[in-house]
Amino acid sequence: MKRGDLLIIAIIAAVALFFLVPRWLPGDESENNHNEILTADITLNGKLYKTVELTKEEQIIEIRSERGTNVVKVHDYGVEMYDTDCPDKVCLTFGFIQKPKQSIICLPHRVMVEINGVQDVGDEPDAIVN
Amino acid sequence: MPLSTEESTRMLKRTVMIAIFAAVAVVLSIVESIIPVNLQIPGAKLGLANIMILTCLYFLRGRDALMLVILKTIITAFIFGTFSSMLFSLFGSLFSFIVMFLVMKLGRNQVSLIGVSIVGGVGHNFGQITAASIVFQSSNIYYYMPLLLITGLVTGILVGIAVKYLVPSLTKLSLFEEFQTNR
Numbered sequence: 001m002k003r004g005d006l007l008i009i010a011i012i013a014a015v016a017l018f019f020l021v022p023r024w025l026p027g028d029e030s031e032n033n034h035n036e037i038l039t040a041d042i043t044l045n046g047k048l049y050k051t052v053e054l055t056k057e058e059q060i061i062e063i064r065s066e067r068g069t070n071v072v073k074v075h076d077y078g079v080e081m082y083d084t085d086c087p088d089k090v091c092l093t094f095g096f097i098q099k100p101k102q103s104i105i106c107l108p109h110r111v112m113v114e115i116n117g118v119q120d121v122g123d124e125p126d127a128i129v130n
Numbered sequence: 131m132p133l134s135t136e137e138s139t140r141m142l143k144r145t146v147m148i149a150i151f152a153a154v155a156v157v158l159s160i161v162e163s164i165i166p167v168n169l170q171i172p173g174a175k176l177g178l179a180n181i182m183i184l185t186c187l188y189f190l191r192g193r194d195a196l197m198l199v200i201l202k203t204i205i206t207a208f209i210f211g212t213f214s215s216m217l218f219s220l221f222g223s224l225f226s227f228i229v230m231f232l233v234m235k236l237g238r239n240q241v242s243l244i245g246v247s248i249v250g251g252v253g254h255n256f257g258q259i260t261a262a263s264i265v266f267q268s269s270n271i272y273y274y275m276p277l278l279l280i281t282g283l284v285t286g287i288l289v290g291i292a293v294k295y296l297v298p299s300l301t302k303l304s305l306f307e308e309f310q311t312n313r
Contacts (some may be wrong), residue, residue: 002242004240004242012252012279013283043266087215088212102270102273105262109214110265112268
C-alpha cells in the first residue's frame with residue numbers, strides 16, 4: 001500500500017458516505033406517510049407500460065415482451081421484482097423497494113420500475129373521519 | 131518489412147499471453163457466477179476477471195490489455211448467453227480499463243496495484259450504471275451508486291491483493307522474464 005492508495009480509498013469512502021449518511025438519518029417523511037400511497041411507473045423499452053399504486057394488498061403484474069417476461073409484485077406499500085427469465089437475474093437482487101426515487105432495472109429485458117415522488121394531492125381530502 | 135526473429139518472438143509471446151489471460155479471465159467469470167453472493171446490492175460482483183486484466187496491464191502494453199478486455203467480454207457473452215446486455219458489460223469493462231490505465235500511467239510511483247484495482251472496480255460499476263442510465267433515460271439508477279462505490283472499494287482491495295501475489299509468482303516464469311524488464 002502506498003500513499004496514493006490510501007488517498008484513493010479515502011476519496012471513494014468519503015464520496016460514498018456523503019451520499020449514504022443522509023439516507024440513514026431519520027427521514028422526515030419516509031416513515032409516516034403511509035396514508036399517502038405512492039405510485040410506480042413500469043416502463044418497457046423506454047415506453048410507459050403501466051403505472052401502479054403501491055398498495056398494501058398484493059398485486060402481481062406480468063410484463064411480457066419479445067425479450068422475455070418479468071413478474072413484478074406489489075405489496076406492503078412497496079414493490080419488488082418477483083421473477084424473471086432474463087439471463088443475468090440482476091433485477092432480482094434489487095430487492096424490495098418502497099421509497100421515492102428508488103428503481104429496479106432489468107437490463108436484458110429493458111424493463112424499469114421507478115417509484116415516483118410524493119405528488120401534491122391538492123384536491124383530495126387529507127383524511128376522512130367517519 | 132519483415133520483423134527480426136527477436137521481434138516476432140516477442141509478438142508471439144504477447145499474443146500467447148493475451149490468449150492465456152483471456153482464458154483464465156473467462157474461467158474466473160464462470161467461477162464467480164457459481165459463487166452465490168446474496169448481497170442485496172444490484173450489480174455488485176467480485177470482479178475476479180479483473181485479476182487477469184490488471185496483471186496483463188502490469189506486464190504488457192495498454193493495447194494488449196484492451197484486446198484482453200474485449201476478448202473476455204465477447205467470450206463471456208457467448209458462454210452466458212447475455213448478448214442483450216453485452217454492450218453494458220463492455221461499457222463497464224472499457225471504462226474500468228481506461229481509468230486503470232490512466233492511474234497506472236500517471237501514478238506509477240504513488241499508487242500500488244491495489245490502488246489501481248480499486249479504481250478499476252469502482253470504474254466498472256460507474257460505467258455500467260452510466261450505460262444503464264443512458265439507455266433508460268433516467269438518472270434514478272444512480273441511487274445505487276454510493277453502495278456500489280463501497281462494494282467496488284472492497285472487491286477492488288481483494289482483487290488488488292490477489293494481483294500482488296500473482297505478479298511475483300508469474301515473474302519467476304521464463305515467459306514473463308523479458309516483459310518484467312520493461313517496467
